[in-house]
């Protein structure tokens with residue numbers, strides 16, 4: 361067992377983990393941050409995306425010990441300080457970018473990393489950036505619309521679906 365310490369959503373946390381403990385498990389089971397979802401555990405679905413040192417990472421592909429000393433952000437840390445939805449979350453709500461919501465935490469975290477790197481993406485750039493995130497409900501259209509809206513771009517020409 362190994363002690364790990366990291367900053368998660370701005371708070372210092374620590375725990376004792378096995379070498380094989382995934383970051384996903386540490387977040388969900390040790391820290392009870394269950395907003396990070398596990399859809400596959402095989403690096404395909406993107407439901408588990410968090411940010412590690414500012415980069416979007418599928419947390420099922422990383423051991424907790426690899427995040428020792430890192431700054432980690434999860435969906436629980438995304439709301440505004442007053443608890444209201446941030447711009448991306450609000451756009452998902454407004455543009456119906458979710459149905460069951462299972463993929464949504466990963467989608468929001470992936471979108472946040474895209475908009476940080478590329479504040480005004482094209483629709484194609486959004487589509488390409490989401491290639492590692494699967495949604496079984498929405499057909500992606502409204503997710504893309506929500507991300508375009510969150511980037512402050514006019515989405516009136518993107519037809520509803």
Ligand code: FES
Nearest residue numbers: 399401405406420
């Ligand atoms: S649970 Fe990590 S990619 Fe699916």
Ligand code: FES
Nearest residue numbers: 459463495496497
């Ligand atoms: S909203 Fe159900 S999986 Fe995406």
